[in-house]
Amino acid sequence: MSESRTEISSLGEFGLIEHLTKNIEFQNASTILGVGDDAAVIDHFGKQTVITTDMLIEGVHFDLMYTPLKHLGYKSVVVNVSDIYAMNATPAQITMSIAISNRFSVEALDEFYDGVYAACEEYGVDLIGGDTTSSPKGLVISVTALGEVTPDTYVKRSGAQLHDLICVTGYLGGAYLGLLLLEREKKIFLETKGVQPDLEDRSYIIGRMLKPEARKDIIEFFDKVQLVPTSMMDISDGLSSEVLHICKQSNTGAVLYEEKIPIHPDTKEFAYKLEIDPTACALSGGEDYELLFTISQNDYEKIKEINGISVIGYIAEEKEGATIITKGGNKHKLVAQGWNAFSK
């Protein structure tokens, strides 16, 4: 990183936007007009558009003490394209709005946008607009993503049917343990100035927190084997909360098996070191950005050969509620934790 510091005020609003967007090259034929007018224009060619938006607030969703700006830019895009994939759609465009204070230099913003553009390239999306404004304090990021889907092949949360298999991709709980590690080292650093953070070579869980990926590969796989899940969503708030969403919106219950929940060895090891239950991290820790979906039992053959998809339970009747059967054979009700930002 260069040591020079260019004040944002030296460019002005329009100079800054030009600086940040000058190298954009469109990757999608549907992108007709991008940054630089009152609005962008996109075409559709007989597709439907899927749209989602997420806001990230400094001090609520990220901590710049341990989050590199480039990673933050990347993740801001990923969390949105993940929602597009969760509809069984393909992301195509994003808008990126940021509010920044004077403490950010042009070089710092360049780092952030390096991450944004890296994610755009990885997921094949075009940055087509946004708003750049000042903030009295704290960084605010608001992203809207648009995706394309063949008419009426999008997948909602509300389509799960009795006896469907409940599946998840990848491993769960890692991002939450990465957060715990980063928070622990931050606390030590603040209490004992000069002590360098000891991240114990735990790059897996830290990577899960700071640089998550969205499951583009799974959506491509669904298309390849002609599989349409009956319901789907991404796992941003923890598995329990998401399974309860599917159940509520599909008017069903669910049974999960603890032993089937995929947890990475590195996640397990660090959880045991902290003396917390890895399963609890998977159920209630958020930010994994894996996909949770249900399929008809008839489609089981299509997924069983695939690495990275785990069947963790089945859809039950609504009156049975959502439960988990522990390794010891006990049955517990699923409880949503997660969002309590407004609680004291």
Next chain:
Amino acid sequence: MSESRTEISSLGEFGLIEHLTKNIEFQNASTILGVGDDAAVIDHFGKQTVITTDMLIEGVHFDLMYTPLKHLGYKSVVVNVSDIYAMNATPAQITMSIAISNRFSVEALDEFYDGVYAACEEYGVDLIGGDTTSSPKGLVISVTALGEVTPDTYVKRSGAQLHDLICVTGYLGGAYLGLLLLEREKKIFLETKGVQPDLEDRSYIIGRMLKPEARKDIIEFFDKVQLVPTSMMDISDGLSSEVLHICKQSNTGAVLYEEKIPIHPDTKEFAYKLEIDPTACALSGGEDYELLFTISQNDYEKIKEINGISVIGYIAEEKEGATIITKGGNKHKLVAQGWNAFSK
């Protein structure tokens, strides 16, 4: 307004979203799926989509000391649909993201959303999604609007041609004087507690600031008389700044006539009272949300009978730059002021 106060934490995130969105009824056939899933879905029926986004930050774009929340909700939608109209398109959907701190009650949010829904009804748009999150301090609003346009009839900033007529809608400068009045009364109130604000019955300029409208009527008129402007944008930063945008993006110059710039009598009167030049308010004051557009001289007949459209000058050669001819016959270069949020 009810005097009860319901804490946001008593509803939780999903309860809050349900509370705020439970009465939504779609107004557009293109809106297929709205709030409540990972993303919304929209159809197109052979149209192109126009998309824009704006972020509003407390302490930068609005002051809650004199901005009623209902007006703020309304204006948050208006500033975005105004950008859609400025593309010669029809707004159809919005997403609304807000970050709020604990100091807001559910009742306060209801007021804000009353304004959002009133604007949605006025402009025929559907609220289809968003994000509701917490803020450590200050209210942040981020809106994305989508509009529809018959393929390739959108109007960019870059199409102005030599000798085109430069036109504006409505009156300019009023919103800026409304802001000056509100800021003056705020200062007096803070310095002398208990003194009631004296808004001098100046409802016109205050209304221009607190409850602007977007020019839906003009776009409908263009459609009716089959007029497609050669370039267009909305006036959010002041006339000078916007004319310079058109000139830069169209590679032209411009000549404006001071005497042709439309300024409302109430705006003039208050400007004279403050001993400031009303023309300067029109040129450099922002937030009028009128439309600036250029038309071929051949189209003059189509607009000349219409109340509310003023021809204020013409497009000149690029080398002449952008100038204004004063009432006294002097020629001055146009200078963009406006955005200096990052300057000290």
